[in-house]
Amino acid sequence: MTEINSLGAQTALSAPAAKAAMTGELLRLLQPQPVVANGETARAEVMSLRQVGQDFQMMLRLTQSNGAQLQVQASSSSPFPLGSQISVTQTQSNELAVLVQTTKANNVATLTRLDTSQTPVGTLLQGKVVTTQALAQTPGEPASYRSLVTLLNSSQAGATLTVDSPRPLAVGSLLSASVQGDQSLRFVPLSGRQDQLAVAQHLLNQQSQQASLPGLLAALQQTARSPDTGAELRASAERLLAGLPDARQLSDPKTLAQAVNNSGAFLEAKLLGGLGSSLAPDIKAQLLRLITQLPTPPGGIAANPALLASALPQALPGFARSALGMLGQVTPRQQPGAFPLPSRLLQSLEDEADLQQLLRLAASAVSRLQSHALSSLQQTGTLENGNLQTSWQTEVPIRHGQEFVPLQLKLQREETPEQQAGRERAREDHDALAALWRIELAFDLAPLGPLQVQAQLAQGRLSGQLWAEQERTARLIDSQLSALRERLLARGLDVGDLECHPGTPPQGPRTRLEQRWVDENA
Template identity: 80%
Template sequence: MTEINSLGAQTALNTQVVKATMTGDLLRLLQPQPGVVAEGETAQAEVLSLRQVGQTYMMLMRLSANSGQQTQVQTSASFPLPQGSQVSVTQTQNNELALVVQAGKANNVATLTRLDTSQTPVGTLLQGKVVTTQALPQNPGEVASYRSLVTLLSSSQAGTTLTIDSPRPLPVGSLLSAVVQGDQSLRFVPLSGRQDQLAVAQQLATQQSQQASLPGLLNALQQVARSPDTGAELRASAERLLASLPQARELADPKTLTQSLNNSGAFLEAKLLGGLAGSVAPDLKAQLVRLVAQLPAPPAGTLASPTLVASTLAQAVPGFARNALGMLGQFSPRPQPGAFPLPSRLLQALENEGDLQQLLRLAAGAVSRLQSHALSSLQQSGTLENGNLQTSWQTEVPIRHGQEFIPLQVKLQREETPEQKAGREREPEQRDPLQALWRIELAFDLAPLGPLQVQAQLAQGRLTGQLWAEQERTARLIDSQLGTLRERLLARGLDVGDLECFPGTPPQGPRTRLEQRWVDETA
């Protein structure tokens, strides 16, 4: 645990200003500038940037004289003033500026010594860059303590500076990730061998704001497949994509279900990295990217490539989608990253069968939707607070149901102890999948039942589950059939625990337990 010091919001740095004046410590100009401040006058100074070199602090400052003239000067000092600090100075010699104590006390010093938890609630993950570190005076027998200035790079307070006390010096220039524990405490997140989750979260927010639901595109592709004016190559791609979608009744076959999940787009990048480019042809995301490549690019876009071979698919996702979407992301609210299920978002349907520009936007939105699922999987995979390892797979399978397309959203999670993971990797042929804790979530909207969500958990061979129906009459119907469902599960050899059905939607609490896999590295 690393504590943020409990001094008042302006006291910490202003104390240094007072001390510097009392001891005669000055701001030294790196280049002498005679008359930068007129004799007998003071100027307002704002710190534009701060950099530590050894025990010296280099600051770029903007001086505003009473006449209104502004000058930027490079200074050095033995004490730091954070970026954004405003003080008053007067010039003593050609290469020195003295701080004015009275103005230094009154003016704003842009540093925080406690967090506003209304802006950064407990559980928020912050990332910042260490700007300065200095040892604090200590009495004999006391534990050493260090004070650092850290500029926040994320959250609503990005750009502000934190004053942090820690039991060891923080390397200047290093990137830190920490979870908010309270208004004066942070828990730093250890090094991670995976990608930076901050980048994942930022990219996820972008993709979710651009995504569009799959049924809109699939309905449009039916129009394209029926239109005699559609080009042969585009019509063939549309027909091939539609033919690859499973019927609802076919998912009762475990092999068909496995194949549908495998071709849902969730594993496209893994197939390409594994050298399995020949197996990506039926993959939904691969087909969508090929479709985007065949459609005419928007006037300001860069989608001029007429073909897209398997070897370049990995670089095309999600670049094609971002370029094709254009202004879409600017007009839609951003959903909470990592939420399940992914909210539906419908774009305007094709006005006519030749509206290929709109078809391009629908296809690009569908790619972004599948990419959102993939990024959500990454965001929710990592080490939990109890030390267990969690792996998530989230995807979406469009299903044919008569003349309609029903998107089935699926999230699978495996949680295991480090010992179980080590044993699985050491003896994969003898591993028991039931040793791990498995969770599955399903979300779909099936007429006339309405939106449904299923949450099930399999632990040590025992299955428990909850179902949620937004329509109350559907909830009552399902509740009346839970006895039959239990009998069928028992007949399959499962040990069945509690099965319940509730009206409404599952509660969505704060998701903070998975925010531990953040990178801590030297910039």
């Protein structure tokens, strides 16, 4: 973990700079010359910064009292970030004395904290190390190093970040770090940078292109009933709709497991494993077949879905990496790992043929399923405590009367290194309940309204919390929790806290470890 230096204000001087202001420590001109008249003060802006050994070379743009400007090169024992505004006087032809460090330009201020509204927790930052220097070491304390890092991406690209770390960062090196909080970063190992960057970029693309499944399913109902629909397209629509489970059927564990397996979350794994026979009921596979039967609009679209679908077996695993980039519609950026995905419906275009509208809906539905898959990848990895977290996130459309209700589901398993090693060595002897399991559900079922469920299973002990946006629904569920507890106990589970709250779960920047909703050790 690397901590961001917590100076009181962005305009505060670093210790060497403050010493320079009080003692008259000097900047050494690389070419001795008179640049400031005797007794006068000039303003200087740091235009470039380069570390050479233990010294720091800077290009300064001086503005003299008469308004004339000139550029000079100087060196110092301490760095001044790019864009720094300082006041100097000249003591000798080869020396400039720093008087005071004044306000920096807004877009080049040295950041000692990150604004998590601009760079939310989980954001992957890229930067270039400009300087590194050892800090004064207290006897008995470990060494610490301070670096200036220029950000290369995000909304704060171009800003300079002040970073403290236990090891020196190589000057000129490129680094990637995941935002953990306003004052902490976690460096991403070199082996994982490109994959994480690709996942983050594809997830951003998919979230801006996706649309909710009910819009497509309603359109498919109309298509299946239309006499103008071709036989092949009608058969595909009817087959997809017939495979959707009814809400009552999901009370059966086997039916629920089958629905999750066919939700599209495991399509790529099935294809890579050669399980072609199990693709028939898979929703994502059926959507791709449907896309191949629909006409491409004039001029095509950003990525022709028919070509993508027909080349699917040959494109994998490139298919998973390219993630069906289609349509390019713009929506507000979602927080990484946000759950559930917000509902989004595409507006119909008046001049667009029905089948072309269906093509747009189908492509957007595939993008939504890909958003879930990429969110799973983004939340899978080694946590700060060394445990391995694996995430599966998907969406299952279910029938509810004449409507279709999307059930969003996220399942997470967290294992210690010892548990992971035991599972890999002897699957038949491995206790699946030894790991920590979490599940999240989100759905909107009439007349109950939007509901979210968060549950945790650890060592056979189940705890859970529910949120209902309608207050009357929250009261109804709360009155039934004792009956639910009895049914769970009858199944042999040790039941912990069960609570229902009105409203929605708390949202906002959080690390993956903060997603433990109930602390069983408290």
